[in-house]
Structures are given as structure tokens and as C-alpha cells.
Amino acid sequence: MTEKPLIGLVQGDPAGIGPELMVKLLSDDAVRERANIAIIGDPSVIGRGESVVGHTIDRHHVSALERDQAAGQILHLDLAIEDIESVPLAQVSAAGGRSSLTGLETAFGLSANGIIDGICFMPFNKESMHLGGNPFMDEIGFARDYFGIDTAASEFNMAHGMWNGRVTSHVPMREVPDMLSEERICQSIELADSTLRLAGYDRPRIVVAAYNPHAGEGGLMGREEIDIIRPAVKRMQERQMQVSGPFPADTLWLKVRDGEYDVVVTMYHDQGQIAIKLLGFDQGVSLLAGLPVPVTTPAHGTAFDIAGQNKANLDPARNAFMMACDLAQGLSKAGGWYTQT
């Protein structure tokens, strides 16, 4: 892609800070400069953001999106969501959940048809999504189902240049050990490598976290390191990836914070989430990696406590938008998520 990518900017839950973040994003010169943008949302939701921020966004309303309309103007694909206008601020609601799901599903469809190159969505509220009919534990489950993906697509996080991919995510801790396998860990390492390459890293420096305390201490406190994690790391090293580990989780994040590695592959949800939220929540981005289209979102939630107050920090949303652009261009150049390795 030599031209700018076309990014679908998807409304999240209108009860939260999403509407105001969208308007702030669309008012940001660097954002408008970086990509062509199509808003995918209900007009009343953007209107809500406009009145919070006190700024109106010039945009061209369309009922069907086409690629060549996008140069030089912001497009707005109108979604009609039942009961959306009555969604109260800062409250859980089924309509708020439907808004999130419908927006994302519409964007997936547009990307599958080659119309948009990347997706950046505003925060969802999990409880509203359950009420709104989402049967999946998380967005990645929804996306995998939509695209029929059975490879290791998974959620990544990034803050201050520290990336994190997970081998397992939204599963009970009791089930994690059975899900860990050499194959699955290899897939996660490979996904980390290809994702960072798409984002512009020449040779990503990958580090793999241990599963057990003290990395099992030679098998005294668990054998996963010896039996599956180390062999997986070795296999990926043989494929010329720059990967080290497994290292104990407590000292590993120090090295990542100090810039020794670009991406950490963690074995379970909290192993990465605790660190990355504490080290960089004010900047954090979540990415659904390994799908046919890059999908990003700010790592924070709907922030009901400050919704409608024009106080929300734009940085995570701006970082998410920029990452979607970088990956969209990387993907277009590479032809697919996995082709370089």
C-alpha cells in the first residue's frame, strides 16, 4: 500500500468515554494525517462525543462504504442500533453491548471485502456485551469465530514499546497447565515474531516467561519449563528467531522495562497484565493479532467514573489508532500475517 491505509474507527459502548475519545481522535491533526478514516457508528453516538468535547467533526455520511470515497474526507458509515439514543451515560445496558458488537461485526465484514485495511475500536463494556448477546469470553473469541481462524490468533498488549503476547488468556488458572503445549508455545512465539515484524521491527527480540516460580528451579517446582517451554524456545531459535527464555517472571519484567527485549510471551493472563498495566497503563494498547486484519483498541475500559466529563486521556486511543495504521501497512506489504517467517 503506497497510499494511506483506510482505517475503520468503530464506536464502542456509548455509555463510556468512547464517544468523546472518537471526537478527540478525529480532531487530532497527526491522526487525520496518518490515514483515511471511516467512522463506523451510530450518528447519535458521535453526536454525544461532540457535545462533550465541544467540537464538531466534518464528515461525509454514507450508507455503504467504498474505498475510493475516502481520500481527503472523513467518511461516516451510519449504523442504526435499536434504542441507542436511550443508553444512559455510565451505565451497563443491552443496547450499549449491541452497539459494540454490531460495530465490530460491520468492520470485520468491510475488512473481509477488502474495503478497510485496519480497525480501531473504542472500549466495550463486558457486562453490556453479555446483555447484548455476546456468547464469547472476549473479543478475540468473537473475531476468531467470525473469520473461522483456528491458528494462534491472540490478544497482545503494548505500552511504552513493551509488547506482550499470551499463550493462554481468559481461562481458569486450573485449566492453564493442560492447555500449555510445546506446539502452542511455538505458535505464540511465532505470532510474536511476525506481529512485531509487521509493526516495523527488523528482528524482534523475544523473551519467553516461565510458568512456575523461579522458572521451576531445575524441576523442583514444576516441569513445564523442562518438558515444553525450553524445547519450544529451542525450536524457534533453530528457525532463526531471536528468542530467549524461559526466565522467571519476577526478574524478566525488569529487563523488558529496561529495553533488553521487545516482546514478552507470557503463559497466562495475569502474568503479563499485572506488569503491563502497572508499567504503562496510561499508554496501553490492546491488539487482536493473527487475524486477516489488524484490530486495535485502547487497553483501558469504558471508564464510567469519568464518562461525559471530557477528562479522558487520549494517548492510549491515539497509540491504538497509530498501531492499526502501522500494522495495516505492514500487512499489505507482507501479504499476510505469517509470510515472513
Add this chain to the structure above:
Amino acid sequence: MTALPRIAITTGEPAGIGPDLCVALSAMPNAELVLIGDEPLLQERARHLGLDPLDTSAGISIQHIGLAAPATAGTLDSSNAAYVLDTIRTAALGCQSGDFDAMVTAPVHKGIINDAGIAFSGHTEFIAELFDAKPVMVLAADTLRVALATTHLPLSAVPAAINHDSIVDTLTTLHEELISRFGIAAPRILVCGLNPHAGESGHLGREEIDTIIPAIETAQRRGLNITGPLPADTLFTPHHLKDADAVLAMFHDQGLPVLKYAGFGNAVNITFGLPIIRTSVDHGTALDLAGSGRANGGSLQAALQLAVQLANAAHSPSTTATGR
């Protein structure tokens, strides 16, 4: 207490950095230090590092326990495993008998002790067994204290190891010793969930519903100020931590990494639930640095200072034991 507190310092794995850090200690104006270990080894390590021979008249002395085999920096030898355990036992029993007011432990190497045919999962467990006590491992930094519901076991064994009574006991010990040792009048304790998002109402695991919440309720009925279970990635943020005196984490890597990377200052390991005071460094034996002079003594210093503080507090109940 009129005399200065006497602090026993076990010098740890002889091939590791423990001896290096111990011989580099300076005398303290407010404590008498007793290094427990092999005297020739310690003097030799001091010479090797270019330090003056230990002047035992200046507030630091050595209580000699002999090595079984000569020790080489960086090279483990399982024949010295029993020696390492002897130093710990001597210090612990010395604290119990009143010879010492507190003990500080330098790092040992679990692997080599087990290679010697002695089952050993850590200082905390070993010392607790000497006193038939239920230990609580606590890491303390300047503004944050983290206690562990489970310590050194495979992560896959953690869900089964968490039960109602052990959580209640741990919370009770934590509450009582925050009062008696740290002088916190009404401790506020946050409890982590085990599962992602603290189980998300059972969608991501049931330990919160079946075990952790009932245990918290029991502790609350006994008057403890407990909040939780909270998702660990939410709990460990400034917003929640600012109103907490301590956190109970469900497993080792849920609680300890945070202290190390988040800039809470030097973390010190303390064992609660013992009849004695024991603190420890928060690092390992660093065999590759032994004898090099490059090992950082910050953690040992911090452990030593906290031991002195706790020893003084134990002897002046008026300034601390608000709740007793």
C-alpha cells in the same frame, strides 16, 4: 532493651554471593552483627575481594560453623548442603533461645541441597518446620507489603492448595503481625483473586466463589478489614494500592514480580507466623557473580535494617503493639 539488638546473619550458599555480601558489611551503630558461617571461608573471600580482614572487635563477629569441603566461588558442591542448613538452624534456634534478637538470611541454592538428598523447598518452609509453625511469606518494600497464600510449589498445584482455612489463617497472621511488628493500628488488606478478572463471576474459574470469598467473609466477621477478591491486574495499580497496608496474593509470581519492577524500593522478604524475627534478601545466589566484587548489597542492607527495626519494635511495645 538496653543492649543493642544482636542480629544473626546466615552467610548462605558458600559458592554464591552470600559470603561476598556479608564480608562487605560495615558495622552498624545501632546493632551487633554476628555472621554465621565458616570463618576461614569468610576471611578468604574478604581477602580475595581486596577487603580488610573482618575486624571482629568492631561490632561484627563470626560464629564459626565449619564447611564439609573447601568452597570455590561459583562452583556448587553438594557435600556442603548440610553446612548451609546448619547455619540456618543455628541462627533460628539462637533467636528462640534469646542469643539473637533477629536473623537475616543470605541466599541458598535449593537445587544443590536437594541434590544432596535433603528435601528442601526454601528458607521459609525450613525455618517454619523447626518451630512447627505456619509461616506466611511477606515481601515488604517502602510503601507496599505483599503476602503469599502459597509459596514454592508448581503453579499447577496452586488451585488445589488454596483452601478456606489456610486463607483465613494467613489473613489472621498477616493482620496480627502488621499490628504487632509494623505498628499499623487497623491494617487494610486487599486480596487478589486466583483467576483472570478474579474469575468473572465464575466464567473464568470458581475458586473465588467457592473458596476465596467465603474465607474473606469469615475473616471479615472476625473484624478484619479485608477487601477482595480483586482481579490482580486491577489491584496492583496505584488507585487501589494507595489505601492498602498489605496485599494477599494467591501465588508466588502473582505478588512478587510487582515489587521488583514497579519501583517500590528495595524489597525485603520477611517470614510472619514464626516465634522469631526473620528477614531475607530477595535475590538468589548469583553464582556467576560470586567472588567478582560486582554483587549488589542493597537488598542485604535493607533486610538488615528491617531486622533491626523489627527487633527494636519487639522490645518496645509502647511504640507498636497497638492492637495487643
